[in-house]
Amino acid sequence: MKLRKLTIGDHPELIKLWKRSGLPYKPKGRDGRAHIAREMAANPGLFIGAFDGDILVGAIVATHDGRKGWLNRVAVDPDYRRQGLARKLTLAGERSLRGQGIRIFGLLIHSYNRASLKLAQAMGYTLHRDILYLSKRDSDHV
Numbered sequence: 001m002k003l004r005k006l007t008i009g010d011h012p013e014l015i016k017l018w019k020r021s022g023l024p025y026k027p028k029g030r031d032g033r034a035h036i037a038r039e040m041a042a043n044p045g046l047f048i049g050a051f052d053g054d055i056l057v058g059a060i061v062a063t064h065d066g067r068k069g070w071l072n073r074v075a076v077d078p079d080y081r082r083q084g085l086a087r088k089l090t091l092a093g094e095r096s097l098r099g100q101g102i103r104i105f106g107l108l109i110h111s112y113n114r115a116s117l118k119l120a121q122a123m124g125y126t127l128h129r130d131i132l133y134l135s136k137r138d139s140d141h142v
């Protein structure tokens with residue numbers, strides 16, 4: 001399995017991977033091609049894929065605002081799970097963020113997503129039960 005930086009040419013495969021993984025994503029908003037192309041240009045190296053030969057089987061999207069880093073959309077093809085791929089992708093995301101001076105990493109996980117929660121805790125992330133996540137959206141698609 002090889003990890004490499006994703007480029008906008010990988011976008012169609014990334015969308016297919018998210019679908020296979022059952023991950024909710026926003027094709028008309030922040031996961032659409034134009035938006036992702038802008039993000040990749042602004043933050044080279046923060047979209048990372050895991051490949052079996054030429055096939056994209058895992059991915060992670062790291063982001064940061066200069067203050068904190070976020071690890072988003074970690075997804076592994078159902079046929080490749082429990083082989084340590086998400087762990088590798090998460091470490092690679094952390095490494096890329098460290099390279100940009102980031103020292104604190106966060107994850108937002110739906111409470112029903114036990115696999116992700118287990119993964120995060122197994123990787124040393126602390127669950128903050130006293131923090132509530134609030135958001136304000138211009139539309140449901142963003």
Ligand SMILES: CC(C)(COP(=O)(O)OP(=O)(O)OC[C@H]1O[C@@H](n2cnc3c(N)ncnc32)[C@H](O)[C@@H]1OP(=O)(O)O)[C@@H](O)C(=O)NCCC(=O)NCCS
Pocket residue numbers: 021022023073074075076077080081082083084085086087088108109110113114115116118119120122
């Ligand atoms: C969550 C997900 C990315 C995990 O991918 P993975 O490659 O199978 O995870 P790893 O093999 O790296 O697992 C590392 C550790 O995480 C924990 N873990 C991962 N999946 C787990 C599961 N289904 N149940 C319990 N623990 C799990 C275990 O501690 C595991 O170590 P172990 O296999 O030695 O016990 C994958 O299940 C997935 O793509 N889910 C759908 C997409 C999704 O929900 N993404 C998260 C959005 S926040």
